[in-house]
Amino acid sequence: MKTYELHTADSRGAANHGWLNSYHTFSFANYHNPSRIHFGALRVLNDDTVSGGMGFGQHPHDNMEIISIPLEGDLEHQDSMGNKAVIRHGDIQVMSAGTGIYHSEYNHSKDSTVKFLQIWVFPNKKNVTPRYDQITLNVADRHNQLQQILSPNSEDAGVWIHQDAWFHMGKFDQDIATNYTINKAGNGVYAFVLSGSFELDGQTLSTRDGLGIRGAEAFELKALSADAEILLMEVPMQF
Template sequence: MKTTLHRADSRGFANHGWLRSYHSFSFANYYNPERIQFGALRVLNDDRVAPGMGFGTHPHRDMEIISIPLEGDLEHKDDMGNTTVIRQGDIQVMSAGTGVTHSEYNKNRDKEVAFLQIWILPHTQGVEPRYGQVTLDPAQSQGRWNTILGPHGAFDGLWIYQDAWFHLGEFQAGSSSSYTLKNPENGVYVFVTEGSAKAGDQLLGKRDAMEVSGTDSLSFHFDTPGKVLLMEVPL
């Protein structure tokens, strides 16, 4: 098994006043030749947007874009006719395909919104743009790995054009778990959103992450409560 540790404080950081963003991989003005991507996982931005502010209308193409709110309310508008609000417990996906424009704003005037913005490289380019959104049942992630996203044609829930699987788990202190990869040739990016987790022999704190490859399973132990996002992607 090969692992690469990404401590939270080693990420790139940009402070635009209205936006504070931590970059797990090279993005915009942050460039790290050792952190371009992890297989099909190209972007993992940990964003905080000031009240009433946001990203103006901008384009994307040939990318699977996933948004996972952690706090507050994020308003989304796009040229496919969608106007929606996503909140903690929701997950949103766009297949940009041949091209899409959209905007994202903090709908609240009195508090920040925090969300993870994730880009996955698709296995098929030039698809028709599409939008999907679901509200997750928090109970499904208690003490287990809840699959929240999967590949087109292989998963009944929210899907993308890539052989990738996303899972959320929330575990209490003293609990243990394991994750078996859908495809042992894939890799797993472990990202701790809250608390801490011991992945294999490595203790990870809040917003720490670890690349894992060359194994078909990974064990976890939680000395303290922890919430973890697992992203299994082709390498």
């Protein structure tokens, strides 16, 4: 049976620290909502804006797959594995925290803000060797179609993680429609609208709205506005 879980943009948890303005789709830090802990293996979906020159100092993670997607500006990363990098719009960064890592994230610019999504997914293997990867995708390849940005397979398009998950992004002209087919039986999809508005399987979504779909084998999405951009996160419901 197909079911839907709608989270409107204004229902998210919010934290404004001055240098950081963050919206939490699921319970995180001081935001706790017992009905919104996770969607299947999707544990965290944070929508962050960081002021120029500011950021998160070194802090630990373990046994989590962490994905960062810059939406605007440049994000500087350093970690205990020796990686130092700048990730930009069009880049996808992933860390398998595994047995434990430390990392920091700062706005690479002193003058302009950086906006990015940080996403945590529960892994299907615990205590793996920590791993870092970063790739640059051609954003033109998501015009009026869904571009795969993440999967469980290292040989596939996008980054890979230790979970049977598939992420896609698409940017659509008004009235363009496409279909999405579930990759693994039993998985659900959490859709997050980055800009514009969509009709997704009969549900209307606006900017920063999220919709979880369970029990579907496929569904249609249609852009209701120009330059409508969406992120689809397919994850196991049981893990």
